[in-house]
Structure formats: structure tokens, C-alpha cells
Amino acid sequence: MTRATVIGAGVAGLCVATELVRRGHDVTVFDPAPMPGPHHCSWWAGGMLAPFCEGETAEEPVVRLGQVSADWWESQGVPVTRRGxxxxxxxxxxxxxxxxxxxxxxxxxxxxxxxxxxxxxxxxxxxxxxxxxEEAHLDPRAALRHLRTRLETDGVRFVAEQGRADGLTFDCRGLAARDALPALxxxxxxxxxxxxxxxxxxxxxxxxxxxxxxxxxxxxxxxxxxxxxxxxxxxxxxxxxxxxxxxxxxxxxxxxxxxxxxxxxxxxxxxxFPDNLPRLIRRGDTIHVNGLFRHGFLLAPALARMAAELAFDGCKPEFYHEDHG
Structure with a gap:
């Protein structure tokens, strides 16, 4: 069992933690709040799983990868309404x-x-x-609470103060990560x-x-x-x-x-990021998972899977960007 640390418990961090637990890893999540709330950007989301509508302005990967999001959220036990x-x-x-x-x-x-x-x-x-x-929607606040509760049930540790990380670290801090990702x-x-x-x-x-x-x-x-x-x-x-x-x-x-x-x-x-697409950036033992723009609930499941593939399968998935310092 590999140890992994996730920083941030918004939609990106919770989806990454869920994917890591599914693969059998020992996960710790650093987040200052006891439950999801207003300090998470995803707290204010609409919860629309609408890849085709987003295709009006978004790039092709958003439409393609967003089509699996409703199935993923349902597979986690989150109620999803499929009425288009x-x-x-x-x-x-x-x-x-x-x-x-x-x-x-x-x-x-x-x-x-x-x-x-x-x-x-x-x-x-x-x-x-x-x-x-073929589009759907969910209640984002209920979805965040559900994932957090389920992860705690699965043995994930949520820690309020960030300490020394064990094993690989997945940095999912959103805009707070500009100290490491100035392009955000x-x-x-x-x-x-x-x-x-x-x-x-x-x-x-x-x-x-x-x-x-x-x-x-x-x-x-x-x-x-x-x-x-x-x-x-x-x-x-x-x-x-x-x-x-x-x-x-x-x-x-x-x-x-x-x-x-x-x-x-x-x-x-x-x-x-400048192209409004998310990125996975690896720097040593840290993988940055960021840049979801307005597509948090739509793309976080796919991005979480790609982050795990980058970390543990030795591949460079879609949205992977080379680290240029």
C-alpha cells in the first residue's frame, strides 16, 4: 500500500482522493475546514454536467471527457438528475x-x-x-459532503494543519497554488x-x-x-x-x-490557465492538479483518474504538462 497526500478538499482534491482510495492507497488529506464550505471554490458551483453546452466555447477535450462525469458521480453514490x-x-x-x-x-x-x-x-x-x-446536473454542496463522508468511512485521514507529507503529494489547492504555478x-x-x-x-x-x-x-x-x-x-x-x-x-x-x-x-x-484547460504538472514527488476553470464537477473525475495514471502507471496522460520551473 502506497502512502499519498492530497492538499485541498475541494472538488479536485476529493476526486483525486477517491481515485487513490479506489486503487488501494493510504491517503491523507490536508484541508483547514472540518467539512466542505464557502472557502472551497467548488462550493459556489452550479453543478451542471453539461459537456455539450460547454462545447459552445470550450475545447474538444471538455466535451469528450465531460460525458463520463454523470456516470462517475452516480458510481460514488451521488444523486444525479438526468433530464438534460x-x-x-x-x-x-x-x-x-x-x-x-x-x-x-x-x-x-x-x-x-x-x-x-x-x-x-x-x-x-x-x-x-x-x-x-444527454446532460445532467447535481447538487454540488451535497456531492462534496458525500465524497468527504465516504472517504472518512474508507479510512482517509483529514488533517487541518499541513505537516510533512508522506509519499507522493497531489497539490489541489486551486488559486492558492499560484505560489508554485504562476501561470494560474x-x-x-x-x-x-x-x-x-x-x-x-x-x-x-x-x-x-x-x-x-x-x-x-x-x-x-x-x-x-x-x-x-x-x-x-x-x-x-x-x-x-x-x-x-x-x-x-x-x-x-x-x-x-x-x-x-x-x-x-x-x-x-x-x-x-491561459488556455482554460486543466493541467497535471509533476515536480519530483508532487503532482499539481489544477486549472479546472468553470468545469470542476464536469472534469474533476477524469482529471483525478489521469493524476493517478501519471503517478502510478508511468504514463503521461492528457493534460500532462512538462515542468519548466
Whole structure:
């Protein structure tokens, strides 16, 4: 049994630890908090397992590797909802839907009646939409808690203060790893959680808009997570303008959001490399697992498997980058 240390217990660190345990290794995880929470970037994620929609702007590996994520999360006992994604746009921006359709795949075109059949609360709101049927979503906070609890049950030690590492080290600190990975940059994302019992969505809905794109992800007990802002900054302050744009876009999706309770506003900076693709970088006995950008829950399972292959199988998997110091 090989000893391994994982630094960081966000989505990347927990997925790496899960893959190491699956291979029979003795794992210790360093993380300052007793459970996943707001100090993890992945705490603020939407939880969409939407590789085809991400293909609008993401590179081919994101689409290809992201297609296995829903199966992986289910295999860990995490509830995954497989109802696809709905993509809509206001009538005045019809060309946005056409552009999105050209740049993506895996979707079918819906008329107003077909959209109403899938999402009755959107009836009469849009005259056409796309349904990306093979996509899924999960509750990211519940998923993080589940993985941590399961790892503890499997004998993984979680330690609050980082000490001397035993064996190989997997550095999964996200943006905090810029001390070792200066190419990392922060990409700010803001989100809101609403309690909106008057509108019931059963799958994520993406509203395309040239200036204020939005995704709305249903969560338990009438809650909906709203997100979309993407700003080239690691500033974690909550800005009024961004929140106003987010809520205005939600109102455009459905006026019932105007009567919703604003439960939470959150912001964090996601770690990204210049090409917005993750990287595995080995320096001696340390493997850096980083740069998941906005694809944490979508790509972390594949990246964790690749990190283990790099460490223990003697191969250089996809996303491996040579260490140039």
C-alpha cells in the first residue's frame, strides 16, 4: 500500500482522493475546514454536467471527457438528475439560439408546445428552444459532503494543519497554488440562490443573451441557483452591478423570479490557465492538479483518474504538462 497526500478538499482534491482510495492507497488529506464550505471554490458551483453546452466555447477535450462525469458521480453514490438542459433566448435575440445550435451538438429543436410539455412553467414564454437531452446536473454542496463522508468511512485521514507529507503529494489547492504555478489566473464568478416556489423547473435552463447570459439550476425545496457572470479577476468582492444583471436576466427568464426570496449571494475566483484547460504538472514527488476553470464537477473525475495514471502507471496522460520551473 502506497502512502499519498492530497492538499485541498475541494472538488479536485476529493476526486483525486477517491481515485487513490479506489486503487488501494493510504491517503491523507490536508484541508483547514472540518467539512466542505464557502472557502472551497467548488462550493459556489452550479453543478451542471453539461459537456455539450460547454462545447459552445470550450475545447474538444471538455466535451469528450465531460460525458463520463454523470456516470462517475452516480458510481460514488451521488444523486444525479438526468433530464438534460433547456436552452432558450428572448425573441429579439433569436440569432443567439441559431449560433449556439451551430456551435454545439447533441440537441433537438423544440417548438413552443414541446417546450411547454417539458417545462410547463415556461409555457408561453418562448416560441422555440433547444433540448440537450444527454446532460445532467447535481447538487454540488451535497456531492462534496458525500465524497468527504465516504472517504472518512474508507479510512482517509483529514488533517487541518499541513505537516510533512508522506509519499507522493497531489497539490489541489486551486488559486492558492499560484505560489508554485504562476501561470494560474483567477476568473471571477458570481451566483445567487433564490427560493422561488412559484416556478418549478425540473432541469437546468440556459438563457442566451448577448450581454447577460444566465443559467438557472433547480435545487431542493423550491430553490433555484442562478449563475453566469465570468469576469477576468480574482477579486472576490460582490458587486452590485453584477448582481443586478444576474437578477434582471432571471426576471427575463420568468417574471415569477421577481417575487422570489433572495436567499444567498456568493462569489469566488476559479483557477484557470491561459488556455482554460486543466493541467497535471509533476515536480519530483508532487503532482499539481489544477486549472479546472468553470468545469470542476464536469472534469474533476477524469482529471483525478489521469493524476493517478501519471503517478502510478508511468504514463503521461492528457493534460500532462512538462515542468519548466
Amino acid at each position: 438542459t433547456i436552452v432558450v433566448t428572448p425573441g429579439r435575440d433569436r440569432r443567439e439560439l441559431d449560433r449556439f445550435a451551430r456551435r454545439t451538438r447533441g440537441h433537438s429543436l423544440l417548438d413552443a408546445g414541446a417546450l411547454a410539455a417539458l417545462e410547463p412553467d415556461l409555457a408561453g414564454r418562448f416560441d422555440r428552444a433547444l433540448h440537450v437531452g 489566473r483567477g476568473v471571477k464568478g458570481e451566483m445567487a440562490v433564490l427560493h422561488a416556489p412559484d416556478i418549478r423547473l425540473t432541469r437546468p435552463v440556459r438563457l442566451l443573451h448577448p450581454r447577460f447570459p444566465l443559467y438557472a439550476v433547480p435545487r431542493a425545496d423550491g430553490h433555484v441557483m442562478l449563475g453566469a457572470t465570468q469576469i477576468e479577476s480574482d477579486d472576490r468582492r460582490r458587486r452590485v452591478r453584477s448582481v443586478l444583471e444576474l437578477l434582471s436576466a432571471a426576471y427575463a427568464l420568468h417574471p415569477a423570479f421577481g417575487e422570489a426570496e433572495l436567499v444567498e449571494i456568493g462569489v469566488d475566483a476559479r483557477p484557470a
